[in-house]
Amino acid sequence: MLKLNQLKKQYGKNVALKNVSLNLVRGRCYGLVGPNGAGKTTLLKIIASIIQDYQGSIEFNNSIRTNPKELIGYIPQEICLEESVTGRDNLSFFGKIYGLKGQMLRRRIDGVLKKIGLTDKAKQKVTTYSGGMKRRLNIGCALLHQPELIIMDEPTVGIDPQSRRYIFNMIETLKENGCTIIYASHYMEEIEQICDEAIFIDKGAIAENDRVDVLLQKYAVPSIYLKGEHCLPEAKGDFTLSQQKEGHLLLTDNPLQVMERVITHCKEHAVQPEQLELSKARLEDVFFSLTGSQLRN
Numbered sequence: 001m002l003k004l005n006q007l008k009k010q011y012g013k014n015v016a017l018k019n020v021s022l023n024l025v026r027g028r029c030y031g032l033v034g035p036n037g038a039g040k041t042t043l044l045k046i047i048a049s050i051i052q053d054y055q056g057s058i059e060f061n062n063s064i065r066t067n068p069k070e071l072i073g074y075i076p077q078e079i080c081l082e083e084s085v086t087g088r089d090n091l092s093f094f095g096k097i098y099g100l101k102g103q104m105l106r107r108r109i110d111g112v113l114k115k116i117g118l119t120d121k122a123k124q125k126v127t128t129y130s131g132g133m134k135r136r137l138n139i140g141c142a143l144l145h146q147p148e149l150i151i152m153d154e155p156t157v158g159i160d161p162q163s164r165r166y167i168f169n170m171i172e173t174l175k176e177n178g179c180t181i182i183y184a185s186h187y188m189e190e191i192e193q194i195c196d197e198a199i200f201i202d203k204g205a206i207a208e209n210d211r212v213d214v215l216l217q218k219y220a221v222p223s224i225y226l227k228g229e230h231c232l233p234e235a236k237g238d239f240t241l242s243q244q245k246e247g248h249l250l251l252t253d254n255p256l257q258v259m260e261r262v263i264t265h266c267k268e269h270a271v272q273p274e275q276l277e278l279s280k281a282r283l284e285d286v287f288f289s290l291t292g293s294q295l296r297n
């Protein structure tokens with residue numbers, strides 16, 4: 001539904017994006033990840049037409065709507081609400097920007113309030129809202145014109161697990177209704193949980209873009225966590241060892257085989273591990289493989 005061709009963006013001499021090309025398919029959720037300053041927000045703002053001074057081109061396919069502003073709902077990193085008025089007033093303000101009015105505007109606001117779980121609080125001033133309620137209202141403001149592509153820039157910063165779960169359920173429903181979602185976040189476990197694909201960006205370029213399961217298979221190393229005295233078998237090339245605070249991490253391509261060896265070793269030496277766990281491969285490992293673990297500015 002969206003094709004990005006060779007996007008480039010410079011702020012003065014600072015190159016924020018270099019040759020970014022992507023092809024996004026309808027009804028899928030794409031996680032956009034990368035270290036601070038990688039170019040995520042710049043990319044999202046270009047797609048949302050907020051930044052218009054860039055090189056390259058963007059094509060929207062298979063949509064009867066051609067104006068990007070009608071097609072896209074952009075949820076910014078910062079909460080953009082007027083706190084001195086009610087939740088409903090905020091939605092009304094944004095609805096009017098999208099050209100909605102009268103009965104249609106009221107109907108859309110009622111629908112969005114239901115989606116974001118704020119029907120009961122609609123008449124309260126936003127100053128009385130919790131962080132999670134503000135985040136949900138911030139999302140609601142971008143849904144009134146029923147966009148086909150929804151861009152979320154770190155939508156779960158500073159919210160409790162309930163609001164996070166609510167937002168995840170909302171994303172599932174939006175996807176089922178055919179929306180495409182781009183979800184930028186620093187929380188790898190969120191990307192793993194809700195995204196079909198992950199786009200890794202570093203220093204303004206796409207480092208990887210594939211299905212989450214494919215990336216995990218390709219980059220992440222499964223491991224075994226072992227804690228307990230005299231429980232560690234000799235490393236025979238089938239695992240490498242990483243010393244942890246209290247135990248050991250055994251990194252291996254054959255976790256079951258190594259697990260068996262640990263158990264056999266423990267039986268033979270009549271010792272019992274305090275903890276023995278198979279850890280599954282994590283997207284965080286993919287992140288470090290692609291971007292390194294050095295601290296960025």
Ligand SMILES: Nc1ncnc2c1ncn2[C@@H]1O[C@H](COP(=O)(O)OP(=O)(O)OP(=O)(O)O)[C@@H](O)[C@H]1O
Nearest residue numbers: 011014015016034035036037038039040041042043
């Ligand atoms: N308005 C601007 N003027 C000058 N440089 C900018 C501007 N906005 C971003 N940059 C620079 O462009 C690069 C990409 O920034 P961007 O905000 O797109 O990264 P990001 O991946 O979203 O970072 P973060 O994870 O910290 O939000 C950085 O080097 C940043 O300093």
